[in-house]
Amino acid sequence: MGRLSVELCGITLDNPVIPASGTFGYGYEYADLYDINCLGTFSFKGTTKEPRFGNPTPRIAECYAGMINAVGLQNPGVEKVVAEELPKLKKCFNKPVMANISGFGVEEYAYTCEKLDREEQVGWLEVNVSCPNVHGGGMSFGTDPKAAAEVTAAVKKVTTKPVIVKLSPNVTDIVSIAKACEDAGADGISLINTMLGMRIDLRTRKPVIANKMGGFSGSAIFPVAVRMVYQVANAVKIPVVGMGGVSSAEDVIEMMLAGATAVEVGAANLVNPYVCKQIIEDLPAVMDKYRINTLSEIIGGVK
Amino acid sequence: MKQGIFEIMENTALTESVFKMVLSGDVSSITAPGQFVNIQLDGLFLRRPISVCDLGENTLTIIYKAVGKGTEQMSRMQPGEKLDVLTGLGNGYDLTVAGKRPVLLGGGVGVPPMYLLAKQLLDQGKKVTVILGFNTESEIFYEKEFMALGADVIVTTVDGSRGIKGFVTDALKMLDYTYFYTCGPEPMLKAVYKASTTSGQMSFEKRMGCGFGACMGCSCKTLTGYKRICKEGPVMRKEEILWED
Numbered sequence: 001m002g003r004l005s006v007e008l009c010g011i012t013l014d015n016p017v018i019p020a021s022g023t024f025g026y027g028y029e030y031a032d033l034y035d036i037n038c039l040g041t042f043s044f045k046g047t048t049k050e051p052r053f054g055n056p057t058p059r060i061a062e063c064y065a066g067m068i069n070a071v072g073l074q075n076p077g078v079e080k081v082v083a084e085e086l087p088k089l090k091k092c093f094n095k096p097v098m099a100n101i102s103g104f105g106v107e108e109y110a111y112t113c114e115k116l117d118r119e120e121q122v123g124w125l126e127v128n129v130s131c132p133n134v135h136g137g138g139m140s141f142g143t144d145p146k147a148a149a150e151v152t153a154a155v156k157k158v159t160t161k162p163v164i165v166k167l168s169p170n171v172t173d174i175v176s177i178a179k180a181c182e183d184a185g186a187d188g189i190s191l192i193n194t195m196l197g198m199r200i201d202l203r204t205r206k207p208v209i210a211n212k213m214g215g216f217s218g219s220a221i222f223p224v225a226v227r228m229v230y231q232v233a234n235a236v237k238i239p240v241v242g243m244g245g246v247s248s249a250e251d252v253i254e255m256m257l258a259g260a261t262a263v264e265v266g267a268a269n270l271v272n273p274y275v276c277k278q279i280i281e282d283l284p285a286v287m288d289k290y291r292i293n294t295l296s297e298i299i300g301g302v303k
Numbered sequence: 304m305k306q307g308i309f310e311i312m313e314n315t316a317l318t319e320s321v322f323k324m325v326l327s328g329d330v331s332s333i334t335a336p337g338q339f340v341n342i343q344l345d346g347l348f349l350r351r352p353i354s355v356c357d358l359g360e361n362t363l364t365i366i367y368k369a370v371g372k373g374t375e376q377m378s379r380m381q382p383g384e385k386l387d388v389l390t391g392l393g394n395g396y397d398l399t400v401a402g403k404r405p406v407l408l409g410g411g412v413g414v415p416p417m418y419l420l421a422k423q424l425l426d427q428g429k430k431v432t433v434i435l436g437f438n439t440e441s442e443i444f445y446e447k448e449f450m451a452l453g454a455d456v457i458v459t460t461v462d463g464s465r466g467i468k469g470f471v472t473d474a475l476k477m478l479d480y481t482y483f484y485t486c487g488p489e490p491m492l493k494a495v496y497k498a499s500t501t502s503g504q505m506s507f508e509k510r511m512g513c514g515f516g517a518c519m520g521c522s523c524k525t526l527t528g529y530k531r532i533c534k535e536g537p538v539m540r541k542e543e544i545l546w547e548d
Contacts, residue, residue, distance in 0.1 A: 022518065022519075023513075023517060023518060024517060025516065025517050029515065029516045029517050029534075030517070032304070033304065045519075053522065053524065053529055054519065054522065057509055057510065057520075057521065057522065057523070058509070058510040058520075059510070059512075059519075059520045059521075059522075060349070060510050060511065060512045060518070060520040060521075061510075062347065062348055062349045063348065064348075065348060066348055067348055067349055067512065069512060069518065069520060071518065071519045071520060071522075074519045074522055074529070218348055219348075267348075269513075269517065270349075270512050270513035270517060270518050271343065271348065271349065271350060271513075272306075272343075273304075273306065273389070273513070273515060273517070274306060
């Protein structure tokens, strides 16, 4: 194991840096720019049972130190991901990939996970429970410990791969949801998904985004993410993947001190497509500066 | 696509709100007129996508309208200052289908990409007509530059203060052409789509996240499937366009 390597749910990562779902496509856009094998892994575009176009445009709004998106899980659907995207990925990425999955009903989550469980290159299933439950009044699965646990249990039944449940920060008590997922069999927790936000255009007096509201991400949300990672990591025994506004090697180390075993980088990729590569290259010098010998030793090391 | 640091050589006002910026740096990834660059600005999170107006061996010209925080900030920058730019974004126009007498229609800040396109079509020996549409005389820019290239230039203004009174389509009706290329506000594109008698290509604009195909922020539906304006666009062929409203 190198200085940067960490173990996530039984799989060793060369480093803890993971581009987050929705900011890295299925990998090959970035493989044109640099060898993506330098990454720990990456979490591919949120995939659903059926193909989705997503929300109407505009889907993007800018904020101070961040952005709001309401893409609405545009993806080609799991059949096409298996038939077309994964074979393309195999040509440019030789590590296990994190498969990000969404659904609008418990059965849908299970269906998609079962399909991806059969794929050799899939290392982990990252289950996004921030979607609305269409059979449960439209409330997000991730805002209710019971619903989040139900999804976790259903997914665990159909896969032998590690299941990481990705939590929404738009809740009163994230710890209770994380614990419910752990009790239901989750192998890890990742957080935070985007925060619900909104912008209004002063000229038109209309919301900037067609969907009115969207997910706020970028460096502005970093302190909220650190706080929630800290709270959850102290409450569960399973590993935590930290994300939310990470854009530098220093941010990665701070997230790990808060309790993260690995760290996802999201919006920063959209501004600087090389950011993950740069973070990985910067880490050794930043570790030296803070007298860190290996990254695995600092996980949860905040005093 | 390439990321590079560019130095501002020139940043001058062409009209009250339209500016011309010449940047020096590595332009090798720019392969077609109609492509765009994405510019990072201090203190602003998202980059600003701007279409390429002209190319030199190591220079790049962009023309932009100061309409928001980002472009206003750009308009205050001085020669010698540096910018982080992603270049070679988008598909650009396909010149191979132009025929002998293509017509190019630019409306407002849709005019700039027509310049490099006209230049390259003229280099290929085509007879190029350019229709430049503006609201009023004081907003006109680049008329002489297009004439200097050797294109036939027609100016239209909505208020009739210069050239033909009306829209670019009023000038288009009077022409005999083999193909059209256009860029401008969406109502203009729609009008050109309806008024044109040949096939053609049109460049679309949408609010973007990344500008290089990763975020799906600028997706649109076409008759040939879902496309990303920043990656499979911004140029679409007339035959594939699906007007959503």
